[in-house]
Amino acid sequence: MINVTPTQDTYDARLQPPQAQPPAVVPLTAASVIVVILTAVTSFYALAWLYAYMYPQPAGAFTKAVFVVLWLATWLPLLPTVQALRSARKSRNALQDNGIVIARHHAALGRESALTSLGYSVAIVVLALLVAFVSTNDGAIARTFLRPEFIAQAWSDVLRAFWVNVQVAIGAEVLVLVLGLVIAIMRMLPGRAGRPLRFLAVLYTDVFRAIPGIIVLYLVGFGLSLAEVPFFKDLPPIVLAIFALTLTYSAYVAEVYRAGLDSIHRSQWAAARSLGLSYPQALRTVIIPQAVRRVIPPLLNDFIGLQKDTALIGVMGVIDAFTQSRLVGSAVFNLSPVTVVAIVFVLITIPQSRFVDRMIEKDQARQRSGSN
Amino acid sequence: MSYLQIRDLHKSYGSVQILKGISLEVARHEVVCLIGASGSGKSTLLRCINALETIESGEILVDGDQVTGLGVNLNVLRRNVGIVFQSYNLFPHMTVLKNITLAPTMIGGISKDAAEQRAIELLDKIGLRQKAGSYPDALSGGQQQRVAIVRAMAMDPQVLLLDEITAALDPELVGDVLEMIRELAVGGLTMLLATHEMGFAREVASQVCFLHQGKILERGTAEELFENPQEERTQQFLKRVVTAGRL
Ligand SMILES: Nc1ncnc2c1ncn2[C@@H]1O[C@H](COP(=O)(O)OP(=O)(O)OP(=O)(O)O)[C@@H](O)[C@H]1O
Numbered sequence: 001m002i003n004v005t006p007t008q009d010t011y012d013a014r015l016q017p018p019q020a021q022p023p024a025v026v027p028l029t030a031a032s033v034i035v036v037i038l039t040a041v042t043s044f045y046a047l048a049w050l051y052a053y054m055y056p057q058p059a060g061a062f063t064k065a066v067f068v069v070l071w072l073a074t075w076l077p078l079l080p081t082v083q084a085l086r087s088a089r090k091s092r093n094a095l096q097d098n099g100i101v102i103a104r105h106h107a108a109l110g111r112e113s114a115l116t117s118l119g120y121s122v123a124i125v126v127l128a129l130l131v132a133f134v135s136t137n138d139g140a141i142a143r144t145f146l147r148p149e150f151i152a153q154a155w156s157d158v159l160r161a162f163w164v165n166v167q168v169a170i171g172a173e174v175l176v177l178v179l180g181l182v183i184a185i186m187r188m189l190p191g192r193a194g195r196p197l198r199f200l201a202v203l204y205t206d207v208f209r210a211i212p213g214i215i216v217l218y219l220v221g222f223g224l225s226l227a228e229v230p231f232f233k234d235l236p237p238i239v240l241a242i243f244a245l246t247l248t249y250s251a252y253v254a255e256v257y258r259a260g261l262d263s264i265h266r267s268q269w270a271a272a273r274s275l276g277l278s279y280p281q282a283l284r285t286v287i288i289p290q291a292v293r294r295v296i297p298p299l300l301n302d303f304i305g306l307q308k309d310t311a312l313i314g315v316m317g318v319i320d321a322f323t324q325s326r327l328v329g330s331a332v333f334n335l336s337p338v339t340v341v342a343i344v345f346v347l348i349t350i351p352q353s354r355f356v357d358r359m360i361e362k363d364q365a366r367q368r369s370g371s372n
Numbered sequence: 373m374s375y376l377q378i379r380d381l382h383k384s385y386g387s388v389q390i391l392k393g394i395s396l397e398v399a400r401h402e403v404v405c406l407i408g409a410s411g412s413g414k415s416t417l418l419r420c421i422n423a424l425e426t427i428e429s430g431e432i433l434v435d436g437d438q439v440t441g442l443g444v445n446l447n448v449l450r451r452n453v454g455i456v457f458q459s460y461n462l463f464p465h466m467t468v469l470k471n472i473t474l475a476p477t478m479i480g481g482i483s484k485d486a487a488e489q490r491a492i493e494l495l496d497k498i499g500l501r502q503k504a505g506s507y508p509d510a511l512s513g514g515q516q517q518r519v520a521i522v523r524a525m526a527m528d529p530q531v532l533l534l535d536e537i538t539a540a541l542d543p544e545l546v547g548d549v550l551e552m553i554r555e556l557a558v559g560g561l562t563m564l565l566a567t568h569e570m571g572f573a574r575e576v577a578s579q580v581c582f583l584h585q586g587k588i589l590e591r592g593t594a595e596e597l598f599e600n601p602q603e604e605r606t607q608q609f610l611k612r613v614v615t616a617g618r619l
């Protein structure tokens with residue numbers, strides 16, 4: 001039996017019970033109604049400008065109807081506020097019947113409804129401002145960046161040139177995966193024998209992370225043929241572009257790999273070595289497979305960066321999508337063709353991000369479920 | 373002659389001396405238990421024997437052959453001397469079966485089929501055959517530790533080093549693991565184990581060593597050490613263990 005001797009009694013210092021009153025609903029609801037009204041006003045101007053830009057001549061009745069319906073839709077966030085007021089009334093009634101718990105419950109629901117209304121209103125305002133920005137000044141922005149006829153005209157040329165970007169990106173990515181890993185492993189070679197190689201690896205990453213990618217492209221693109229370097233001077237510029245991007249991005253990816261290799265718990269090394277595996281065997285079968293899994297997301301980030309940097313290869317005289325779009329754009333004195341390139345980059349990047357998300361989920365699910 | 377001989381072993385981390393002259397012999401079919409307070413150097417000693425740590429001075433002999441110093445084939449040493457740690461033993465990216473067959477196929481020169489058959493047999497013995505295709509994350513801690521022991525046994529080691537392999541387990545999982553070690557002991561496997569399970573040490577050990585601040589302060593049969601400890605430090609340690617309810 002343990003003897004209890006209270007040394008200190010904290011009951012007097014306890015927190016006071018939480019406020020018994022239900023939280024206020026009406027002020028929040030009022031605020032959300034005001035925001036809804038402001039939203040509708042903003043949307044009205046945005047839609048009016050858009051209409052003026054799109055239809056210099058009066059449009060048909062159907063089009064007008066669409067615009068009216070769109071504007072009416074911006075009033076939709078009013079519905080949750082109605083719900084909020086209803087909850088507020090229920091809360092008040094419950095309070096009169098002494099049902100404090102029920103009153104708090106309804107008050108909380110009411111506030112949630114009012115906040116929902118606010119959330120949607122804010123989103124609509126953001127969209128409306130965007131529309132207003134694009135169509136303001138009689139659609140100056142839209143006419144500069146989004147002219148449908150120029151987009152249609154540039155589309156096929158730009159897409160064909162984009163194939164160059166794709167080739168360069170894929171070629172560089174494959175090489176980067178290999179070179180980055182080699183450098184990362186060089187950097188963690190053990191012992192005195194490994195020191196010179198470790199030093200080289202550090203030097204490499206330091207140097208190529210420091211030099212802007214566009215400068216490497218320029219130097220490799222023109223320098224190698226200018227200096228008449230054997231073999232390299234005869235390579236097509238697209239291959240040189242792949243080499244240049246590989247040089248730059250291997251430095252980043254080596255660091256990513258290194259972080260992954262370092263993140264594997266020391267005891268995994270111990271476990272592998274204690275089974276009799278040699279250093280390279282442990283590295284290859286135990287450490288690298290676990291590290292690679294962990295670095296896939298940051299690796300893909302670097303790859304997306306690399307893909308975007310293929311837009312720089314124009315400096316070495318390769319006609320890529322961006323260069324092509326500028327050619328078309330300067331011919332028609334409009335930036336819409338360049339917008340096409342931007343859209344294409346967005347379109348190829350988003351699926352990659354989703355793909356990696358799914359891969360990570362699958363990997364985790366597999367390791368959780370424990371059967372293959 | 374003893375299978376494992378340790379003579380005047382010294383080990384430091386930086387300027388801190390951890391092992392200050394350990395001498396110990398383990399004969400074939402003998403089970404030696406290392407006990408001692410946390411930080412006394414039990415894990416360090418076991419890691420030195422497996423050459424996972426380099427030592428300052430002293431000798432370690434396995435089967436009469438000195439395994440310290442340069443030029444020793446550590447991969448051969450480690451095939452004869454298996455080790456299981458407290459935790460993080462299994463490779464999380466491999467199934468149980470792959471964990472067990474990796475070393476035998478890779479360095480033991482055994483065919484994949486033969487290694488898998490052997491692994492299944494070993495798993496069968498501990499009732500984990502149906503877990504062969506699972507990943508370690510899907511196993512309980514106790515199951516993981518038993519698989520780790522099976523993995524070490526798949527290399528047919530001459531001596532097995534066990535480092536507090538039940539310390540990270542919930543009490544109800546400890547029993548299964550200890551039962552497995554007990555069977556290995558009965559089967560005649562030479563073992564050197566660091567443990568906080570005094571009751572178990574008492575039951576299986578032919579020799580118990582009490583480590584204190586990097587030295588073996590007292591050694592003897594389980595009976596001698598637990599019933600009639602000579603050193604004051606040993607008495608204090610055992611008293612603390614009894615108070616904690618672990619004896
Ligand atoms: N890698 C390391 N670097 C520096 N000091 C270390 C390292 N590993 C262990 N030590 C120190 O060595 C001493 C002995 O540690 P060891 O792990 O051998 O103790 P132990 O007897 O196994 O303890 P426990 O029962 O808690 O496992 C401790 O003081 C510890 O702090």
Ligand SMILES: [Mg+2]
Nearest residue numbers: 414415535536
């Ligand atoms: Mg320990």
